Amino acid sequence: MAFQPEKALVEFFYQQYALQGSGKLMLGSVTGMLNMLPQYPVRGTAYCALAGGLTVFAILLTRAIDSYVPIIARKGGGSSMKLRSCMTSVLAAGCLLLTGCTTQLVYFNEIYLVNTCGVPLEVEPHHYTNWLPPIAPRLVAPGEQVSVASYKSFGEDVDQQVSCRYSLTVKGAQRTRLISADEMRYALLSIKRERDGSRRSWTLKDGVFCP
Secondary structure, eight states: OOOOHHHHHHHHHHHHHHHHHHHHHHHHHHHHHHHHTTTOHHHHHHHHHHHHHHHHHHHHHHHHHHHHHHHHHHHHTSOHHHHHHHHHHHHHHHHHHHHHHHOOOOEEEEEEEEOOSSSOEEEEEESOBSSSOOOOOEEEOTTOEEEEEEEEESSOOHHHHSOTTOEEEEEOSSOEEEEEHHHHHHHHTTSOOEEETTEEEEEEOTTTTOO
């Protein structure tokens, strides 16, 4: 039989997909789990289990295709390479659709404080985020707005994300006030949430935390 380069090319890519696809999926699963475990251990473990199940399914389906495609092709009088490439394309499309369906939206919850105290304030939040580095104290002029908490969320509201270790130091010209996590959660109960795409914000004003 004469050498057919197009069939050899399809076979090469199919073998590469079969050998490497599962490994890439497993690597992606482990990476995603490690990224989620510090803040979301239950969700990270669940997603890892789901990805592991998909990996096993992909391996078994690949073996089934290798075993049954030549038999189906002989019975139908067609080319096994064409049938195999068609089934591989369908499998890839299905995996993409399944990935899209299982992808969870990420939101960014922001808490803002507006200085309505009439004097400049020095504001410093502690344990205020689950994705940003620590920040230095910031000087906020009257009327200005500053972020005092920022959380990456997979559906939780901000009051569920405020850490028990959270605190906010508000320093005025003569006095300093320390706001605890419980005080922040209580203040958020009366604040209406605003939403702009994936960003959700709560704005504290009316001198609620003036020192």
